Amino acid sequence: MAVLNATNLHKFYQLGEFQIKALNGVDFEVEAGAFVAIMGPSGSGKSTLLHLLGGLDVATDGDVMLTGQAFSELPDHQMTLTRRRNIGFVFQFFNLLPTLTAEENIQLPILIDGGKPEVFQSRVDQLIDLVGLNDRRDHKPDQLSGGEQQRVAIARALVTQPAILLADEPTGNLDTKTGKVIMSLLRRSCDELGQTIIVVTHDPRAAAYADRVVFLRDGKEQETLKFKELKDLSERIRKIMGIMEKMEI
């Protein structure tokens, strides 16, 4: 069953006298529990697509449906609540609140939703276990490494059990080894928690963790790779790089 459905998505920007077509008719569907990577060269529209899917931006044309709810019908406030409860975000720059501890940062969406963290403590504990930060839960972000901060961000994105988790270049600011840890973590979230995940990345090694890789170019879907049967990561990477070469990415 598709949890997310985007049809005929267009996003145009006016830049002085020029109109930039960031997305030019993208159809996109994600099944529950799927792990999708979006790739493409700079300016291909991959970030724009992620923003539209996350309800952070409004499409010029077309619509996004998340669990049957069309974004175009949601006023700003409702959209905010949808993001809060149904969408998890992981950013390139971690974006943690420096005043809160790791555990408090994970509880942040619950706090924002007016909930009492105590009620959700078992969920929080489970996620801290998952991201392996049990001994670092009382540390503030400036006492954590980049990888640890990104793990906190992932736990934060998962705490509300969102319908979908969106990650924008989650390894973009990390070294290769740490990047692997982060991508494995996302993979485990998908496999163990059944979390639906969409990752935007330009890194084939990161994209290889996904079940499906969508390639964009000039605001349109160009190619799609499906790895249902293929389990070997290096093989996946090779295939992805082949397409990238073909597309001159």
Add this chain to the structure above:
Amino acid sequence: MRLLIKLTLRSIQRHPARTILSMLGITIGVAGILALGITNQASMQSISALFEESSGKVDLMVTASSDNQPLSEGTIRVTENIAAVRVVLPIVKANTAFADQASGGGLELSFLGMDSGGFLLHGVNPVLEPLARDYKIVEGRFLEDPLEALEVVLVESYAQDEDIQVGDRVEVLTPNGVERLRVVGLIAREGPGQINNGAFGIVPLNTAQRMFNRLGEYDQLDLLLTESNSSQALEEVRLAIQRRLGEAVSVTYPAGQGQRMSQMLSNYQIGLNFLSGIALFVGAFLIYNAFAMTVVERTREFGMLRTIGMTRRQIILQVISEALVLGIFGSGLGVLMGILGARGLAGLVGSLLGTDLSADLVVPGGTLLLSLFVGIIVTIIGALMPSIQAGQVSPIAALRVRGRSQEGWITRSGWKFGIAGLLVSTAILLWNPFPYDPQFILGSLTVFLMFGGVTLMIPGTVSTWEKLSRPLMRLIFRNSGLIGSRNIGRSKVRTTLTIVALLIGVAMILVVRVMTASFSQDLVSWINAYIGGDIYIHSSVPLRADMANQVAGITGVGAATPIHYQNIEFMAPGGGLEPLTFMAVDPATYTRVTSFIFSDSNINAQAALAELNDGGALFISSVIAEKYNLGVGDRFWIRTNQGLQDFSIAAVVVDFFNQGLVVTGNRHDLRRFFRSNEISTILVKVDAGVPTADVIANIEQVYGKRYHLSLESNETIRGNISVLMDQAFSMFDVMAVLAVLISSLGIVNTLMMNIMERTQEIGMLRAIGMTRGQVIKMVLSEAGLMGVIGGLVGLVFGVLLAKIFLTGMTAMSGYRLDFIVPLGGVITSLVVALVISQLAAIQPARKASRTNILEAIHYE
């Protein structure tokens, strides 16, 4: 250089809102200083001009050392025979009223320099008078010979007010009844025409002496000397004349009379100056904040400029020149506002002085330049640290990382120095070891040390405050409050300065409230005793001695007691004669109408009253007791008609008449030592159950018209006094409000800066589902916490400061006031802190809530 100017101007242009905000702080500070400067100058000038102009070309003045020892013909003869003296002008002065006037007057209350008038007649020699003073005749003519003509010259403005024309006859009240004088001329209200605010007239000398039973008596001799002398030579002549005439008279300079009045006013003005200094101090915080913000925002720009070869010095210069431009414009605007503000202030001070200052309102060049200079310097000082920070921006770091606020030892160990500074300054201020003269300056410096102490204490305690107020913030702002209030610990220096600015404003409000309450408390209890009766009777002409008995016989009057105020001199314990009021009472009837407030509540009141009744004893005011360290049983020397006379001090009482320079004696001593049997005032106690208004009507009916009585009920007088008090303190209130206003600008700036620094963070919060409303609450909670800290610390600080001010006032003036912290004041200052913090946060909060999520999450 051209590049520097260009960059500076562009940067100012790019942020008009912030430029205006920072300029406003300086503008308000400068306007305050200038307005006070102009008003000070105008009022001082008005006072000294009044005395100088009204005494014209007079070189020296001879007056009696004691009120009831008039100068005699003998004194004139001796003076005339002194070689240096060219002309002697004798003057007789009389306070009176016009018969057809509704009996004016009222309670003669002197408070912070306020005084009430009456009509003053000078009897002068018409031939000699023009030698001494330039009367500007605007209509009719001046007095002519003979010396006994029934003629009067009035001041034009007064005549207009009273609708009197040249040629009219006016009826003047005298102890012998009504005397009719013909108005022969009008003089302009300038020079001598300003005497007694223009409620002034001149009659021939002999006429005055006859009308007021003063034949052969004079109040003042004005001396013109043979040659104009240097000030040193003049002083020698003055001393020579003084020696020649003996101690019974005082030989003074004409302007000397104004000195005491200036003294009273200067205390008030010193207080205002102090507050405007604080306003500027707070303004400097604002400038610091604004520039720190510029530097944070432009770190990248500075980094780029450094990369392409700009030196640190050039960067620092660029920021400083921005400050210079702001300082010049802000101060310039402040000057304009100050000139306008001076008009309002002059009205207020003028009403306190009972004179119109608007004519004297010139902008003194020195003060103008000074306030411009101070404004610019303060701006540059405020911008100095941020500019140095800007200079320290490294080329590479700036291109990658956002600026960080400087936090170092101030945050870590500043609080230790803060506590030390606070304790030391408080101890110094309460102990008050300073000698009398530099007391105010040294005291003020110590108060600033206290400010410094409090400032240093804040950064180290911010986190504790945050933890303590977490439940409150959660209660008000829900979970957004929990997230928002944590932010307060992030830029501690910036937050601290904002809190300190706010707490100073709050403390000022509280100080003013405490002072007002403490003053009111003592004033009210004194007024209750002083006008202890129900009705206060007063007349514009001297009352007969038996008047009190007659009033006592009127229906509804329970008791009546006569009081007379005699201006005398006493021998101050430090040596030298000083002016004083001798309040002569009749202890037997006095205690039936009202009571004394004894400073020592354990005193044997009966014994003290008996001692007063027996004569040769006095009650001294607490002001005198404090000032000269006198107590019960000590001796007190008064100059009387029989020479210096010592009295024993029977009690110390609370009495603020004549600024507390008053002693109470009995009427028998008044007759014996001052040969006076007059009454200034009668206090009346109304029979129980009889309405005061009825009794006033009864007295009016029987004696009112005949004796030109003015009757006022206790309530009316108390009402008037509270109005006077409010007026006197309203200026302090205004300054405190200004300090709060400036600090609110600081809050706006700090929050704007915080929000700007946290754009990405706010974008993330919005992305993960924080609503706009929650963002607003988050920012409001941050400001609210600043308000809580500023309010509470300001409260404690304000109470401490008020205690110190009251102690200082006691030491300087002798007023001893009970220390009262009014609940209303406490609540007001807390509410002001919270409300101001919230109001100031509205705009930054709205701005934060409108953060564009996409731009923010890619913002670096």
